[in-house]
Amino acid sequence: MSKAVVALSPVLEESVSIAGCLSDRHLPWSRDSILIYLTVANSVTPMRVLESDSIASVKLRIQNSKGFFVKKQKLVFEGTELARSNSLVRDYGVTDGNVLHLVVHLSDLQVVTVRTVCGKVFEFHVERSRNQIAKRGKGFVDLKDEELIFDGEELADQRLIHDIGKSGDAVIHLQVRKSAKVRAKPILKDLELSIDASNLTDDGTEELRMVCRKPLQRDFCLEPLIVNPKVELPLVVKKLIDPTFDGLERGNHPVISSEGSGGAYFMQDSSGHGYISVFKPMDEEPMAQNNPRGLPLSTDGEGLKKGTRVGQGAFREVAAYLLDHPRSGPCSVCGKEVGFAGVPPTVMVSCAHRGFFNPYGYLDASKNMKIGSLQMFMKNSGSCEDMGPRAFPVEEVHKISVLDICLANADRHVGNILVSKEGEGGQIALIPIDHGYCLPETFENCTFDWLYWPQVRQPYSSDTLNYIMSLDAEQDIELLKFHGWNLPIECA
């Protein structure tokens, strides 16, 4: 799903009120007025609300003062997402002095890629509403030495990012004028010239590394995690692991997604020009120990959604794949290709790489081993968030609904359905992803965005009904057990 933590700059309460966001109801003398704190990473924003305010109205005020659309916000209090818009602040037990974490979809930000002429790439996240070019960067000594170039032209400081890369894939080149130290030392009748230009790159080895992308000594590992030796990996899963391995072996490191509330890494192919898979480590899930988005640790082990456990998202991702049976009916997974709903092939793996997040800074791969789900990367033209639902074929919506009801998916919002137009004649197919919150212990957070789409008013086709009839919950529980997950009784 497309979200990321966005730091809000601290503002005074007064500035919120000046922005016209506070009505009289919110003035300090209102009886149930409380002061709460919105926080992301290290930034805190005080905000006065009423205990009787709905979550929707709090989000609306954040939108008014900060510009983040309501639909792109996620509010989290003590490990629980304030997901029900009509519920009141007090329904979630939020009281004076409490801290709410705000997670904002990254599409509010624009990613700007700056490539230096010697090949180094920097990514900056630029807020669309404040997108003036500002030249600054770690390691570059003097602003006047820097020049940003787009499409062969130098960019003036006042140009807006928004006006530059309208197509969304513009690359800006950064040219840094640095003089190299040239020393001449007389040796007999000759002069020995030495050139020290190490400042041109952070550690002086960048060019070397770029040239040396040949087979490397192995500084990573990637292996499927098979608990039951009787489990045979299906071919499609092998096709997922092998090219991911090749990509790592060629030195193409995992690329952390700028979206999502947990750590998700795009694993590159051997050419370095495409993605093969998405790796989600358990220790980087929301509220887990090494979450890279700054979400707080869960105090009681419960995940972001009610009835789920922190660190079990990867199991659930794999379970969703295993339980998405082919149309021909439930099967042992060995020969399995595409399931009814088209959950991308997913497998548990252990993977070590120094590029994975850890709070201690640089670690070599052997100290940075992670366990998580590895899912096939699916080509897409965006998610259902990016377009109106009318264009989606009825059958495509129905298949997602069947999957979500079977799995009691507690995280089916429009960002978690990818749209593919790869089919014959550009036919739209919907690809369900992000199943880390399925099979919860309670139904409290099971909300489905597709419930409001017109397709769900159509009856299921006989094919779909036949598929539903073929499902067998007991058999599914056994299947998960066979693969090593003894489903807790509440989830079962």
Ligand SMILES: Nc1ncnc2c1ncn2[C@@H]1O[C@H](COP(=O)(O)OP(=O)(O)OP(=O)(O)O)[C@@H](O)[C@H]1O
């Ligand atoms: N199988 C896939 N194929 C292509 N892109 C994917 C796939 N799985 C995830 N992504 C993309 O990776 C990014 C992060 O994934 P995802 O939303 O699943 O992470 P998350 O941290 O679990 O999110 P959430 O905040 O919804 O829990 C998103 O942009 C998503 O579209």
